Amino acid sequence: MTGIIGYASYLPHYRITEAALGTRAGGHGRLVACHDEDTTTMAVEACRRVLSAGRHPDLAAVKVTTPVPPYLVKNNASAVHAALGLDESVRATDAGSATRSALALLIEAAQQDRAQLLAVSDMRGGLPGGPDEREGADAAVAFVTGSGPSVIAEVLGDAAVTMEILERWRLPGAPADRRWEEHFGAEQYVPAGQRAFDAALKQAGLTASEIDYLLVSSTNRRAARTLRRTAGTRPEASTVDSTGGLGQAGAADAGVQLAAVLDLAEPGQHIVVVSLADGADAVVLRTTDALVSGRQRIPFGDQAAACDDPVDQFTVLRWRGLLPVEDLPRPTPKAPMGPPARRATGWKFALRGSVCSCGAVHLPPQRVCASCGAVDDMRVRPVAGRPARVVTGTTDRLAWSPHPPASYAVIDFDGGGRLECELTEVDDTAIAPGLAVEMVFRRGHTRDGVHNYFWKARPVRGEAG
Incomplete structure (x- = not known):
C-alpha cells in the first residue's frame, strides 16, 4: 500500500480583514506572511511540523514547489534541506513553479515505495484593489509519502486532462499574475475537471455517490464552485468548507484543503482532490486505520484560530515591495558571503x-x-x-x-x-x-x-x- 504517511500545514499569523480591504465587513479576510517570511521559510515550517510529529521514515528525497521562488537558477530546496538538518545523501530538488505542479507532484510521489518529503508553498499576492489581493492567501503544506502500514491515505486512482490555455500567467520578474476573464476560464476548466474526476473514479472502481469529501482547488472561483455543484457527489461531500474561508492559497491550496480534511475524516472514507490549472488533475484517496494516530500535531482549526494578528493594507504593500517607502537613515546590513x-x-x-x-x-x-x-x-x-x-x-x-x-x-x-x-x-x-x-x-x-x-x-x- 502506497500513499500519504504524514502531513502538516502552516498558516502565517497575520491577517488583513475584509473591512480593511474595502470589502464586506465581518469576513475572515486573507492570510499574509510576515515581512521576514517567504516561500522557503514557510516550506521549512510545514516540513518541521510533519517531521516533528514522527512521520519521518528514511527519506530518499525532498521536493519543493512554489510559483514564487526566492531564487531562480539556485536550488531553493537546498535551504529547506539544510534547515531541517537532513543527511547530505537525501536529494533535495525544486519541482516546478507552475500552480499545476503541486497536486501532480503529490500524486506521483504517493504512488512510489520510497519515502519522500514534499513541500508546497505560495504567497498569492496581487496588485492593490484587485481580486487576488482580496481573495488570495499565503500558506504552505508538507506531506511525507511512501509505503507500508503507516500510510494514512492510500491512492486508489488518478487522472489528468492537459490543455494549453492562456487563462492565468506571470512574466518573470512581474509583481503579480495576469489573467483572462473569469467566465472564459470556467468554460474550459469545468468540463476538463469533470472528465478528470470521472476517469479517476473509474480507475478507483467507485461512483460519485461513494465520495465523502470532494475538494476542488482553482484560482478561478467560478470554475471551482461550478464543479463542486455539478460533479454528482452527495451535497454534504461537495459543500464542506474545510479551510474556513481563509483565502485561496494558489499552488498550496489543494494541499491545504486536504490537510484540513484529513483532520476531520474517519478511517475508511473516500476523498477526491481536483486541481484546475492548465487543465485538471484528480486523485482518489481512501483513509486507513493509521489516520487516527497520524494526524498533524497542530490541527488546522487551531492554526486558523491563531491567525488573529491584524495588519493594514499599507504595511503589507510595503512588505511586498509594492509601495516604496523611505528607509531609516541608518547603515544597512551587508550581503552574506x-x-x-x-x-x-x-x-x-x-x-x-x-x-x-x-x-x-x-x-x-x-x-x-x-x-x-x-x-x-x-x-x-x-x-x-x-x-x-x-x-x-x-x-x-x-x-x-x-x-x-x-x-x-x-x-x-x-x-x-x-x-x-x-x-x-x-x-x-x-x-x-x-x-x-x-x-x-x-x-x-x-x-x-x-x-x-x-x-x-x-x-x-x-x-x-
Whole structure:
C-alpha cells in the first residue's frame, strides 16, 4: 500500500480583514506572511511540523514547489534541506513553479515505495484593489509519502486532462499574475475537471455517490464552485468548507484543503482532490486505520484560530515591495558571503550548537569549552526545536530594520544554551523575562540579490510572559 504517511500545514499569523480591504465587513479576510517570511521559510515550517510529529521514515528525497521562488537558477530546496538538518545523501530538488505542479507532484510521489518529503508553498499576492489581493492567501503544506502500514491515505486512482490555455500567467520578474476573464476560464476548466474526476473514479472502481469529501482547488472561483455543484457527489461531500474561508492559497491550496480534511475524516472514507490549472488533475484517496494516530500535531482549526494578528493594507504593500517607502537613515546590513555561510551551514541553517562532555552547551558551536577548557571534546546539539524563555530583551528604534522597530532578546533553552537573537511577530511592550518563545526560520534581509536566512525567536501563542 502506497500513499500519504504524514502531513502538516502552516498558516502565517497575520491577517488583513475584509473591512480593511474595502470589502464586506465581518469576513475572515486573507492570510499574509510576515515581512521576514517567504516561500522557503514557510516550506521549512510545514516540513518541521510533519517531521516533528514522527512521520519521518528514511527519506530518499525532498521536493519543493512554489510559483514564487526566492531564487531562480539556485536550488531553493537546498535551504529547506539544510534547515531541517537532513543527511547530505537525501536529494533535495525544486519541482516546478507552475500552480499545476503541486497536486501532480503529490500524486506521483504517493504512488512510489520510497519515502519522500514534499513541500508546497505560495504567497498569492496581487496588485492593490484587485481580486487576488482580496481573495488570495499565503500558506504552505508538507506531506511525507511512501509505503507500508503507516500510510494514512492510500491512492486508489488518478487522472489528468492537459490543455494549453492562456487563462492565468506571470512574466518573470512581474509583481503579480495576469489573467483572462473569469467566465472564459470556467468554460474550459469545468468540463476538463469533470472528465478528470470521472476517469479517476473509474480507475478507483467507485461512483460519485461513494465520495465523502470532494475538494476542488482553482484560482478561478467560478470554475471551482461550478464543479463542486455539478460533479454528482452527495451535497454534504461537495459543500464542506474545510479551510474556513481563509483565502485561496494558489499552488498550496489543494494541499491545504486536504490537510484540513484529513483532520476531520474517519478511517475508511473516500476523498477526491481536483486541481484546475492548465487543465485538471484528480486523485482518489481512501483513509486507513493509521489516520487516527497520524494526524498533524497542530490541527488546522487551531492554526486558523491563531491567525488573529491584524495588519493594514499599507504595511503589507510595503512588505511586498509594492509601495516604496523611505528607509531609516541608518547603515544597512551587508550581503552574506558564500564561503563563511558554507562553513557555518550547520549553525546558520539548522541551528546546531555543541555540548561538551562536561555538559556545557555552546551557541554557536565551539571547539574549546568555555567551562572546563577541554578542546575538541564536543557533540552536536540541535536547539531549533527546544523550548526557550527570554532572559532579557530590548527594542531598538534606531537600527535599520525592514519592519522597524527591531526587537532583540537573550534567551535560554531548556537543557542548556544561551542565545542572543532577533524577535519576530512580537509586541515590544510584551517583551519580559520569562516569556516563552519558539525558534522559527526566517529571512533577515536581502542585499545584492542574496537572502540572509537565519533563526529568530517568536513568542509562543497563549503566553503572557
